[in-house]
Amino acid sequence: MFRKMIVILLLFFTATACQGRYSQSEYDVIHSIKSNSTSEKQEDHRKYTIGIVPKVMGISYFNVAEEGAMEAANDLDVNVIYEGPPIADASKQINVIRHLINLSVDAIAVSANDPEKLLPIILEAKSKGIKVITWDADTNPEGRDFFVNMVDTETLGRHLLDTLAWNTEETGEYAIMTGAFSASNHNEWLKWIKHQQSEFYPKMKLIDIVETEDDPQKAYEKAKQLLAKYPNLAGIIGNSSVGPPAAAQAVREAGKTGQVKVVGLSTPNLMRDYLKDGSAQMSTLWSPKKLGYLTVVLAKNLLEGKLPYDGQDIYNVGTIRVNGDTVIMGEPIDFTAENVDQYDF
Structure with missing residues (x-):
């Protein structure tokens, strides 16, 4: 009888130990899955870098556009490099674009000083996998995905x-x-x-x-x-x-x-x-600030595989129109002595 009790107790403790080991093993697997899932999410959330190239730096219009671009960068969690030539010159703008290519940016948006002269360098950017759009001033259509125009x-x-x-x-x-x-x-x-x-x-x-x-x-x-x-x-x-x-x-x-x-x-x-x-x-x-903002929004959308569409509502901008490969931001605004104080840009 005593021997039977010992055998029963040994079997009980062996079974309990096995259950403990199995439970711990199951916990480890679940923990491992959660860890891998978090890692995959972090890899999916890559911060894009977008180069915005104005015709020229230092004039009021493009300074205000820069404010809008940087505001969008903050809202959308993207990096924006706003860089243009010191004078409105195509050859100097080409140098800026080449610099952005060397930085391996994800997208470039150009306000083109000369559509013909800029075409080779933006085609080079596209050949390296960089998305290219134009804003404010267009280039030849084969050089970009679409043009972000201010007004018709x-x-x-x-x-x-x-x-x-x-x-x-x-x-x-x-x-x-x-x-x-x-x-x-x-x-x-x-x-x-x-x-x-x-x-x-x-x-x-x-x-x-x-x-x-x-x-x-x-x-x-x-x-x-x-x-x-x-x-x-x-x-x-x-x-x-x-x-x-x-x-x-x-x-x-x-x-x-x-x-x-x-x-x-x-x-x-x-x-x-x-x-x-x-x-x-x-x-x-029009609002250059909204134009800068819209350009960054649409560049990021393009990187995510999303094209603009007619009637699309853009936060901080409004409803845009799309005609073929041209985005139209809105309508012109007239400023006079009577209403100019209502605006600040």
Whole structure:
């Protein structure tokens, strides 16, 4: 009887020990699965690096666009490198893009100074697996996935001519100060300005188009030259952000406030004083900050395999339109002496 009790007790303890070992083994496996799952999630959450290339650094328009791009970088948890040339020059912009390629960024968004000259370097970026889009100013379509445009080009070009016509009684000689003859967006706007005038304003006459190279000082010199060369000048349209304030300053200094009307594309902060004293009549633009923000959002979406679509609602931007391979952010805004203080950019 005693021996039977010993055997029973031995069997009991052996079974208990086996159960303990089995339970511990099962726990280890579960622990291991949780650990691997966490590791896989960390690998999936890779922080993208996006290079944003403006036409030129240091001017108000692109400074405000940078603010929007950096805000989006913070909101979306991506790295943004905002880097452009010191002057609006295609060869210097090529150097910037090459630098970003060497940094192995995930995507590059370019505001192109020259669509033809930039094409080889952006095709090189694409060949290395870098996603490429354009914003503000387009390049050739084969060089990018899509173009992030501010507004519809025809709408804007025609509207710019309208704003001058409204202020010159639809008559008189006028000149245009463009940013760069090589910039696709400037050329598109020029085309539609000319169309609008020829179709609807026969008493107006375009007498000169000058290039500012998006340089504030050069724009100012060009404006003074226009005023000196054309004594009967009725108005000036600036189709890049440095043009209208430079023209308004030259008009003010020449004592021609109210005589020569100034309109065009520029920020409300640059134009506020000129609008209020009558040296300029109207300024038109969109929000460069929203444009910078939208560009980063769409670049990140592209990296995640998501293309923009018509009617898409973008946080901090609004509803976008998509026409083919072009994204249209919204409609232009007109700034006047009466409403300019409502805006701050």
